Amino acid sequence: xxxxASYAGNGAYPDSYYAASRNIVRTxxxxxxxxxxxxxxxxxxxxxxxxxxxxxxxxYKVAVVEGAGVGWGAxxxxxxxxxxxxxxxxxxxxxxxxxEAGAFVGSLVQEGGKIIxxxxxxxxxNCDLKDGNIYAAYTPAHMRELEHKKALWKRYGMDDHQLxxxxxxxxxxxxxxxxxxxxxxxxxxxxxxxxxxxxAAALEKLGGTVYEQSPAVRVEHEAAKPVIHTAKGSVTANVxxxxxxxxLGDVVPxxxxxxxxxxxxxxxxxxxxxxxxxxxxxxxxxxEDVRYILDYFRLSADKRMIFGGGTVYGGxxxxxxxxxIRPNMEKVFPSLKGVKIDYAWSGNFALSFSRVPQMGKxxxxxxxxxxxxxxxxxxxxxxxxxxxxAIDGDLSRFSQFEKLPWIPFPGGRMFRAQYSTIGxxxxxxxxxxxx
Numbered sequence: 001x002x003x004x005a006s007y008a009g010n011g012a013y014p015d016s017y018y019a020a021s022r023n024i025v026r027t028x029x030x031x032x033x034x035x036x037x038x039x040x041x042x043x044x045x046x047x048x049x050x051x052x053x054x055x056x057x058x059x060y061k062v063a064v065v066e067g068a069g070v071g072w073g074a075x076x077x078x079x080x081x082x083x084x085x086x087x088x089x090x091x092x093x094x095x096x097x098x099x100e101a102g103a104f105v106g107s108l109v110q111e112g113g114k115i116i117x118x119x120x121x122x123x124x125x126n127c128d129l130k131d132g133n134i135y136a137a138y139t140p141a142h143m144r145e146l147e148h149k150k151a152l153w154k155r156y157g158m159d160d161h162q163l164x165x166x167x168x169x170x171x172x173x174x175x176x177x178x179x180x181x182x183x184x185x186x187x188x189x190x191x192x193x194x195x196x197x198x199x200a201a202a203l204e205k206l207g208g209t210v211y212e213q214s215p216a217v218r219v220e221h222e223a224a225k226p227v228i229h230t231a232k233g234s235v236t237a238n239v240x241x242x243x244x245x246x247x248l249g250d251v252v253p254x255x256x257x258x259x260x261x262x263x264x265x266x267x268x269x270x271x272x273x274x275x276x277x278x279x280x281x282x283x284x285x286x287x288e289d290v291r292y293i294l295d296y297f298r299l300s301a302d303k304r305m306i307f308g309g310g311t312v313y314g315g316x317x318x319x320x321x322x323x324x325i326r327p328n329m330e331k332v333f334p335s336l337k338g339v340k341i342d343y344a345w346s347g348n349f350a351l352s353f354s355r356v357p358q359m360g361k362x363x364x365x366x367x368x369x370x371x372x373x374x375x376x377x378x379x380x381x382x383x384x385x386x387x388x389x390a391i392d393g394d395l396s397r398f399s400q401f402e403k404l405p406w407i408p409f410p411g412g413r414m415f416r417a418q419y420s421t422i423g424x425x426x427x428x429x430x431x432x433x434x435x
Contacts, residue, residue, distance in 0.1 A: 017268035028212035043243035045075035050384025056206035067215035071196030077347030087373035106156030112378025125198030132285035133187030
């Protein structure tokens with residue numbers, strides 16, 4: 001029985017603001033017949049394209065196989081925020097895996113943002129890239145968390161953060177809901193789908209090939225020369241890299257239990273005009289709060305409010321995204337009450353139980369990376385570079401991540417969503433009562 005990657009319908013882009021404003025419209029090249037490559041990558045999102053670009057820059061012949069279109073999944077639907085770090089905090093990693101692991105992760109958590117900026121600059125990608133992100137705190141407990149985070153990151157050599165009291169954050173984000181926050185000058189934001197499309201174009205300039213509308217049905221990952229099979233063709237390579245993340249489906253059964261798809265939702269308002277938009281976020285930085293179930297938002301280049309949040313474990317979409325997200329936006333910005341919402345969409349990210357992304361091998365020559373747990377913009381670019389290093393013979397950083405243990409979700413595949421939902425209630429309770 002063949003297994004198919006998790007793509008809905010014909011693989012057309014969702015009706016998102018990003019799809020409507022993309023600046024590259026590709027003519028898909030479908031994989032037909034048997035082809036070969038030095039490296040075959042499954043998934044044309046950030047992980048896959050970062051891996052492919054770094055390898056192509058080293059002279060490898062790279063083929064990327066995508067079931068829908070470039071950036072169709074989380075890479076083209078996300079909040080567009082360059083937020084440094086992993087979902088799991090450095091404190092959690094240090095406590096769980098030891099000081100050596102904490103120091104290792106602490107040495108590279110800002111690297112993903114640097115990789116994005118290098119690729120954008122080198123290949124002239126037009127994706128509205130801007131600097132600065134803000135962590136917003138609702139309660140004194142949240143501020144204590146940010147104070148601890150700032151001190152810990154400084155311990156690992158990162159002194160790019162500025163704590164903000166209520167007055168200071170209000171100058172950057174014009175709302176009364178926050179008790180304070182923290183500014184990260186090395187963060188930023190951009191148009192995520194245009195970044196992905198630009199990266200695909202960069203890979204092709206380097207001699208790589210991107211096959212689209214070619215869902216994988218099977219991967220021979222144990223073979224000495226692994227093979228990605230689609231309905232109409234196959235790619236045989238010296239090395240295969242699996243980067244399907246939340247949309248890999250059941251194509252590789254060994255990876256199914258490692259992560260769980262989680263849906264998050266976004267809306268984009270009508271254009272607000274420069275004066276109104278700039279009054280809402282005078283800093284023009286992106287913002288995310290520090291609650292367990294968080295909100296995140298920013299202004300687009302054409303002055304829309306792009307606002308996201310919400311979580312549905314298991315990856316199902318809510319019946320009405322606008323009705324779910326609009327109240328959150330209007331709580332932060334009461335002046336947007338009743339504003340026209342032009343776009344509403346959902347997308348899945350892959351959650352690991354530990355909240356630490358996973359990287360490893362299944363078979364001698366098949367690598368994988370997944371489980372960024374909602375912090376994938378920077379993490380995926382970093383993991384792609386580390387995968388390219390490993391494939392090119394430098395296993396030093398890959399081995400550090402590969403040896404971190406992964407933890408299965410309680411309840412197994414059938415009940416993991418229910419258990420995760422119940423667990424999240426405790427953290428929402430703590431956020432609500434400032435604990």
